[in-house]
Amino acid sequence: MEKTYTDKITQKTIQFKENCVFTIETRSRFNKRFIKRVYKSEDVDAAFKEFYDTAIIEGYYKYLYMRSQEKSESEVLILRMRGFASKASMENLRLKNKRPLTRMKTASIANLTNCPITLSNKLKNEDTMEYPVSINPWTNSKIVFCLLSYLLSLSKEEKLAVLREGDKQLSIHKELSGYSLEEDNMVKVDVVTKDDLL
Numbered sequence: 001m002e003k004t005y006t007d008k009i010t011q012k013t014i015q016f017k018e019n020c021v022f023t024i025e026t027r028s029r030f031n032k033r034f035i036k037r038v039y040k041s042e043d044v045d046a047a048f049k050e051f052y053d054t055a056i057i058e059g060y061y062k063y064l065y066m067r068s069q070e071k072s073e074s075e076v077l078i079l080r081m082r083g084f085a086s087k088a089s090m091e092n093l094r095l096k097n098k099r100p101l102t103r104m105k106t107a108s109i110a111n112l113t114n115c116p117i118t119l120s121n122k123l124k125n126e127d128t129m130e131y132p133v134s135i136n137p138w139t140n141s142k143i144v145f146c147l148l149s150y151l152l153s154l155s156k157e158e159k160l161a162v163l164r165e166g167d168k169q170l171s172i173h174k175e176l177s178g179y180s181l182e183e184d185n186m187v188k189v190d191v192v193t194k195d196d197l198l
Helices: 041-053 087-096 117-124 139-152 156-176 181-185
Strands: 002-008 013-017 021-027 033-040 061-067 076-082 106-109 111-115
Touching: 002 041, 013 021, 013 041, 021 041, 033 041, 033 061, 041 061, 041 076, 106 139, 111 156, 117 156, 139 156, 156 181
Parallel strands: none
Antiparallel strands: 002 013, 021 033, 021 061, 061 076, 106 111
């Protein structure tokens, strides 16, 4: 279902689908793109406001793109604006946006060094003696690679269904291990280097 939105500042009208996202991006001197923030379609008003409020160094550009979640559809450039901030004000802005990182307790299983500790503990409590008979003993590594082999052998639809369910479960374990899920929705601040300020 298509929706319509009119920007209050430029009076530009856009049409978008419910499953699309809006991204605010910047480009560096070497034309490398950085995504600063992503908004869902229902937050289109907040996306435009954030775009206008984002400070960019003079001479650089910021962009507001609309992206469909369908891979076949290309991104659409909605707005482009040249930066107006001085180098000094960008340094001050960078200090204000610093925030502590959220960390979760992790453990190493198989080749996964950052496995949430709750998931690792669950795996430790598994009784592998009840698992089906196999040529090789059941180890953490074998369990992980067996599951990967199974996942990769599925059809595309089955694979996506398994990944959707698995992603929910992984998020639960991350949260139980001390990771704040809000971290993924917060403003991502680009790292500013001396080269960027020249």
